[in-house]
Amino acid sequence: DAGVIQSPRHEVTEMGQEVTLRCKLISGHNSLFWYRQTMMRGLELLIYFNNNVPIDDSGMPEDRFSAKMPNASFSTLKIQPSEPRDSAVYFCASSHTPARPNTEAFFGQGTRLTVV
Amino acid sequence: GEDVEQSLFLSVREGDSSVINCTYTDSSSTYLYWYKQEPGAGLQLLTYIFSNMDMKQDQRLTVLLNKKDKHLSLRIADTQTGDSAIYFCAVDPGTTSGTYKYIFGTGTRLKVLA
Numbered sequence: 001d002a003g004v005i006q007s008p009r010h011e012v013t014e015m016g017q018e019v020t021l022r023c024k025l026i027s028g029h030n031s032l033f034w035y036r037q038t039m040m041r042g043l044e045l046l047i048y049f050n051n052n053v054p055i056d057d058s059g060m061p062e063d064r065f066s067a068k069m070p071n072a073s074f075s076t077l078k079i080q081p082s083e084p085r086d087s088a089v090y091f092c093a094s095s096h097t098p099a100r101p102n103t104e105a106f107f108g109q110g111t112r113l114t115v116v
Numbered sequence: 117g118e119d120v121e122q123s124l125f126l127s128v129r130e131g132d133s134s135v136i137n138c139t140y141t142d143s144s145s146t147y148l149y150w151y152k153q154e155p156g157a158g159l160q161l162l163t164y165i166f167s168n169m170d171m172k173q174d175q176r177l178t179v180l181l182n183k184k185d186k187h188l189s190l191r192i193a194d195t196q197t198g199d200s201a202i203y204f205c206a207v208d209p210g211t212t213s214g215t216y217k218y219i220f221g222t223g224t225r226l227k228v229l230a
Binding site: 035041042045055056091107110 | 222
């Protein structure tokens with residue numbers, strides 16, 4: 001398996017534009033996490049899904065952010081409209097549930113978003 | 117909600133030991149993890165410890181857990197320049213739905229001086 005795949009790796013967009021970040025899970029994983037990383041706040045959990053169902057979206061900053069899992073292997077994180085303060089690295093991670101201790105979260109390479 | 121705290125920076129000389137500390141607030145965490153992030157990359161799991169353990173050793177890595185003080189540490193023996201990275205502590209507070217999520221600390225940037 002190629003691991004968790006995120007696209008694009010880099011995105012530069014103008015304020016007000018819609019941005020869509022994409023994530024392909026590792027085959028067989030059924031939990032999906034979206035994180036945002038900034039220097040000021042570190043790594044923040046935005047939302048996570050289990051079996052395609054959003055379980056906790058309390059970390060989503062505001063209504064401008066939305067996330068979906070249209071199928072078991074794919075997820076999108078959309079920001080509309082984007083603002084400069086959304087600039088960050090966005091990570092997607094997937095894992096098995098509920099088996100433990102093999103609950104390692106496998107991370108993608110991240111998408112570096114810059115909103116100008 | 118769960119809060120996980122780490123110091124932001126640590127600088128050590130090559131060959132010395134590094135100790136990275138983490139404190140957390142939720143005592144119900146069953147598993148506690150250490151992840152490593154190298155420049156420009158995602159996070160990778162280094163090691164984890166069950167909450168009923170005090171210590172775990174894995175080659176150059178030693179994890180210590182003090183449940184009473186809610187304190188977790190990662191010791192890297194004989195630190196090498198390749199160990200320079202950001203180290204994240206993470207806990208799994210569990211949820212009433214039976215699923216789980218990871219809560220990460222802010223990360224500690226380790227710089228190893230040659």
